[in-house]
Amino acid sequence: MKTRFLSALGILVLALLIGFAACVNPREGYAPEQPIAFSHQLHAGVNQIPCQYCHVSVGESHKASIPGVNTCMNCHSQVSGRTPEGKREIQKIRNAWKTGDPIDWVKVHDLPDHVRFSHQPHIMAGKDCTECHGQVNTMDVVATQNELNMGWCVNCHRQPENNAPIECFTCHY
Ligand code: HEC
Ligand code: HEC
Ligand code: HEC
Ligand code: HEC
Ligand code: HEC
Known part of the structure; x- marks a missing residue:
């Protein structure tokens, strides 16, 4: 009797936990x-x-x-981008490659x-x-x-x- 009650309680707690996690964590x-x-x-x-x-x-x-910076540099040592914003973003890749810092x-x-x-x-x-x-x-x-x-x-x-x-x-x- 007691174990059955406890396992029912366990399932309830589990269901609540899962429901709660789904509510506070809408990842879609x-x-x-x-x-x-x-x-x-x-x-x-x-x-x-x-x-x-x-x-x-x-x-x-x-x-x-x-991919790491080297993969980007396979192309972006040559390809510089078309727009001013594109060029600025690609410059960030080249800077990271020079300093050896990973892109976070x-x-x-x-x-x-x-x-x-x-x-x-x-x-x-x-x-x-x-x-x-x-x-x-x-x-x-x-x-x-x-x-x-x-x-x-x-x-x-x-x-x-x-x-x-x-x-x-x-x-x-
Ligand atoms: C096919 C994969 C899969 C199987 C099988 C599975 N789970 Fe999970 N379970 C997950 C994933 C993924 C999460 C993380 C959900 C999240 O972060 O929203 C999770 C989360 C949980 C949580 C934490 C609550 C939560 O939502 O984070 C519990 C408790 C749990 N599982 C219990 C079980 C139990 C008991 C079983 C067997 C009846 C089971 N799981 C089978 C994939 C699985
Ligand atoms: C689109 C369908 C689909 C989704 C979504 C999916 N899986 Fe799978 N999962 C499969 C298929 C199909 C297999 C391979 C079954 C086989 O051939 O053995 C598999 C196999 C696995 C295996 C290896 C099982 C084994 O021991 O062979 C794990 C672990 C796994 N899935 C975990 C997860 C987790 C965790 C999630 C959610 C985060 C998830 N899967 C989402 C279809 C899916
Ligand atoms: C069955 C579902 C499923 C399929 C099919 C699938 N992914 Fe994923 N992918 C996931 C899940 C779940 C995660 C999150 C894994 C984690 O957080 O540990 C993920 C994470 C990733 C990540 C982030 C790095 C990592 O491994 O956590 C990349 C990149 C990715 N997937 C690319 C791909 C590509 C490319 C394909 C096709 C070749 C693919 N995925 C097919 C479910 C899938
Ligand atoms: C030229 C390189 C490149 C190609 C090609 C590429 N990806 Fe990615 N992918 C990245 C980079 C860099 C990131 C990390 C930045 C971001 O999330 O946009 C990423 C991130 C991802 C993520 C999210 C990883 C995470 O953090 O959970 C998924 C999923 C993914 N890619 C799937 C794909 C699929 C599917 C394809 C093919 C249709 C593809 N990628 C083609 C470079 C690439
Ligand atoms: C196989 C070649 C290839 C690889 C690898 C590659 N790119 Fe590109 N990338 C391109 C091409 C082609 C363009 C278009 C720009 C052009 O035509 O001048 C581009 C454009 C861009 C742009 C500028 C977009 C714009 O609006 O102009 C950014 C930023 C960029 N790539 C980031 C990355 C990053 C980050 C990686 C590594 C994860 C990467 N690329 C890997 C070929 C590549």
């Missing part, structure tokens, strides 16, 4: 300003640079990796530390970037396309065609 549409006005629309859209040219490790590892990109997606997520199994299963990130190649500023909460992950894992595990330890340490 989060699009922080970046230290350099980098546009995916211009690079991945207009110039059709493949995602993995810059996000090199996305298929093999846990992290998708944000602000994280857009950031799951809590207790969650286990890796790109690798998703890419292996044939999931496209757009399924989780939307049409990034049309975005001047990257914005999150969903709440990145537990419901979002589990809903997709539950789809019969995905056949992905939903045990708690799949996603929690």
Whole structure:
């Protein structure tokens, strides 16, 4: 009797916690300003640079990796930009390259530390970037396309065609 009551209480507390986290943390549409006005629309859209040219490790590892200054300099040692603002932003890349300072990109997606997520199994299963990130190649500023909460992950894992595990330890340490 007592244990049953306690487990019911546990589930209630869990439900409240999850509900609370969802309310105070509406992450959909989060699009922080970046230290350099980098546009995916211009690079991945207009110039059709493949995602993995810059996000090199996305298929093999846990992290998708944000490119370093050297990757930008592959082109921007030559390409200087068309508008005065564009030229000013590109100058920031060259300055960082000279001083050796990294560019402090602000994280857009950031799951809590207790969650286990890796790109690798998703890419292996044939999931496209757009399924989780939307049409990034049309975005001047990257914005999150969903709440990145537990419901979002589990809903997709539950789809019969995905056949992905939903045990708690799949996603929690
Ligand atoms: C020329 C290099 C380059 C290309 C090509 C590129 N990206 Fe990016 N990407 C970046 C940089 C730099 C950032 C960090 C700044 C920002 O968030 O805009 C970034 C950030 C992101 C983020 C947000 C990361 C975070 O902090 O959560 C996502 C998602 C993303 N890119 C997806 C894509 C997808 C999908 C494509 C292909 C359609 C792509 N990128 C092509 C350079 C690139
Ligand atoms: C494969 C080549 C390539 C790479 C790599 C690349 N860019 Fe570019 N970038 C371009 C081209 C092409 C333009 C268009 C400007 C032009 O035609 O003069 C551009 C334009 C820009 C502009 C100016 C936009 C404007 O309004 O003129 C910025 C800022 C910029 N890139 C930032 C970055 C950053 C930051 C990185 C590294 C994360 C990066 N680029 C990597 C090719 C590249
Ligand atoms: C199944 C959903 C899913 C797919 C498919 C997916 N991503 Fe992600 N991506 C995420 C999540 C969730 C995060 C946040 C991870 C974190 O905070 O630990 C993320 C984070 C990122 C980041 C930030 C750096 C990092 O690894 O945390 C970049 C860049 C990125 N994704 C690019 C891509 C690209 C490029 C593709 C396609 C090749 C892609 N993603 C496919 C869900 C996805
Ligand atoms: C668009 C659908 C989709 C979304 C959204 C999604 N996943 Fe997945 N996930 C999959 C598929 C498909 C697999 C691969 C299943 C297989 O083939 O084994 C997978 C596999 C995984 C695996 C590896 C499981 C294993 O042991 O094989 C982990 C961990 C994981 N996902 C965590 C997450 C987390 C955490 C989130 C949310 C932040 C998330 N996923 C969102 C579809 C998705
Ligand atoms: C497919 C991945 C996935 C599975 C399976 C999963 N979780 Fe989660 N869980 C998440 C993610 C992602 C978050 C972070 C949500 C957020 O930050 O909004 C989370 C958050 C939580 C939280 C903290 C509350 C919160 O919203 O931050 C608890 C407690 C939790 N999960 C318990 C469980 C339990 C118990 C199970 C098994 C019944 C489980 N999870 C299975 C992905 C998963």
